[in-house]
Amino acid sequence: MVGGPELESHHDTFTLLASLGFPVNPEATVLEGLEAAMAHCLHWQQHRHDLDYEIDGIVIKVDDLALQRELGATAKAPRWAIAYKFPPEERTTRLIEIGVSIGRTGRATPYAQLEPVFVGGSTVAMATLHNQDQVAFKDVRPGDLVIVRKAGDVIPEVVGPVLSERPEGLAPWVFPTNCPVCGHTLNRPVGESDHRCLNLRCPARVAGSIEHFASRGAMDIEGLGEQRVQQFCELGLLADVGDVYSLTETALLDIDKFQDKSVAKLLAAIDGSRTQPLARLLVGLNIRHLAGAGSQLLAAHFGHLDAIAAASVEELAAVEGVGTTIATSVADWFGDATNQAVIAKLRAAGVNFEGPAPSELPQTLAGLIVVVTGTLPGFTRDQAEAAIKGRGGKSPASVSKKTTALVVGAEPGASKITKATELGVPVLDLAGFMVLLETGTVPAPPGGTS
Numbered sequence: 001m002v003g004g005p006e007l008e009s010h011h012d013t014f015t016l017l018a019s020l021g022f023p024v025n026p027e028a029t030v031l032e033g034l035e036a037a038m039a040h041c042l043h044w045q046q047h048r049h050d051l052d053y054e055i056d057g058i059v060i061k062v063d064d065l066a067l068q069r070e071l072g073a074t075a076k077a078p079r080w081a082i083a084y085k086f087p088p089e090e091r092t093t094r095l096i097e098i099g100v101s102i103g104r105t106g107r108a109t110p111y112a113q114l115e116p117v118f119v120g121g122s123t124v125a126m127a128t129l130h131n132q133d134q135v136a137f138k139d140v141r142p143g144d145l146v147i148v149r150k151a152g153d154v155i156p157e158v159v160g161p162v163l164s165e166r167p168e169g170l171a172p173w174v175f176p177t178n179c180p181v182c183g184h185t186l187n188r189p190v191g192e193s194d195h196r197c198l199n200l201r202c203p204a205r206v207a208g209s210i211e212h213f214a215s216r217g218a219m220d221i222e223g224l225g226e227q228r229v230q231q232f233c234e235l236g237l238l239a240d241v242g243d244v245y246s247l248t249e250t251a252l253l254d255i256d257k258f259q260d261k262s263v264a265k266l267l268a269a270i271d272g273s274r275t276q277p278l279a280r281l282l283v284g285l286n287i288r289h290l291a292g293a294g295s296q297l298l299a300a301h302f303g304h305l306d307a308i309a310a311a312s313v314e315e316l317a318a319v320e321g322v323g324t325t326i327a328t329s330v331a332d333w334f335g336d337a338t339n340q341a342v343i344a345k346l347r348a349a350g351v352n353f354e355g356p357a358p359s360e361l362p363q364t365l366a367g368l369i370v371v372v373t374g375t376l377p378g379f380t381r382d383q384a385e386a387a388i389k390g391r392g393g394k395s396p397a398s399v400s401k402k403t404t405a406l407v408v409g410a411e412p413g414a415s416k417i418t419k420a421t422e423l424g425v426p427v428l429d430l431a432g433f434m435v436l437l438e439t440g441t442v443p444a445p446p447g448g449t450s
């Protein structure tokens with residue numbers, strides 16, 4: 001520091017900064033030896049909520065500035081400072097009830113309704129319990145005191161019951177036999193972990209499938225999200241995805257609190273979705289087992305929705321990368337009269353049914369290098385690679401400075417992400433990957449300014 005006092009320790013700098021009017025954390029303190037430092041960390045681990053702000057750990061530094069200089073730094077971090085991170089915070093709360101929610105495929109997912117509890121920086125009142133076996137494995141029962149934490153400090157998770165606190169005579173939870181939304185029998189096929197509501201007209205399934213149709217990975221209709229879809233379904237404006245294109249200005253303007261401007265925007269977004277590629281339409285139809293990769297393959301091979309609808313299971317399964325499971329599911333879907341009625345509505349609305357010329361994918365990725373890490377929903381590793389190579393791109397196993405983009409799925413390799421970040425390689429999620437496959441350009445991050 002030019003002209004200032006000679007400083008000898010880290011806490012001297014804090015004292016100086018405070019005297020100059022800078023805010024300095026009053027909890028910063030000088031301790032002698034490792035044991036005292038450790039005790040200090042454990043103290044704050046227990047008292048972290050006494051503070052008015054959230055902390056996830058403590059930073060311990062060597063105080064002597066001369067010693068700091070001597071220790072120096074590695075390529076990544078100084079050797080004289082280290083962060084002590086607190087373990088994920090756990091709290092106990094009452095499990096009020098176990099509910100079951102129904103998804104777009106009819107999947108019934110049990111979830112815990114909790115007495116609201118503040119954990120890991122936010123109030124948690126609900127946590128997924130995944131399926132029947134998970135509930136049985138954790139043996140959580142409505143009325144139990146349960147331990148709650150945030151997995152990776154983000155997703156709330158019920159760890160298990162506090163058995164010593166279990167009220168006497170508390171009965172184990174039983175999976176409901178009927179759909180809580182429509183009352184239809186819930187079915188769990190042998191060998192599967194999920195229960196399903198098989199009623200195609202189940203309001204929860206209908207709303208879920210329309211939401212999916214409009215989602216970013218499918219027809220990408222901005223403004224047609226969960227709440228709107230539910231509202232439109234309740235008002236009787238939507239009964240299936242075919243009705244999306246029959247929404248009228250008059251009907252929408254009738255809805256309370258729906259402004260002219262947002263009505264116009266939504267109708268424009270719906271109109272624009274008519275020209276989406278065939279593969280996106282296929283994804284949007286919500287055919288079980290058929291996701292992004294399979295849709296791309298079918299669209300490229302058959303070139304038209306009618307050709308896919310007319311194909312036999314054998315013909316569908318003969319497409320490289322499409323197995324019997326997908327083929328059977330697709331053939332069943334198009335064979336159903338209700339679904340045929342939906343297709344008729346979409347056709348009448350002028351929705352694009354045509355794919356790229358059969359077996360000839362556009363070479364959108366020619367000369368580009370796309371690395372994939374982690375699992376992408378709807379793609380096996382081979383399918384993701386095939387989708388890239390089929391469009392003229394390369395898909396090596398590691399990130400380099402020549403990499404165009406890194407696509408990140410679930411449970412990705414941390415080193416690839418670090419490398420990409422260091423090299424400034426764009427990182428994409430599934431939606432970004434779909435855009436890249438289609439257009440050959442790396443989309444701007446959501447909410448980004450570039």
Ligand SMILES: [Zn+2]
Pocket residue numbers: 102179180181182183184197198199202203204
């Ligand atoms: Zn149902």
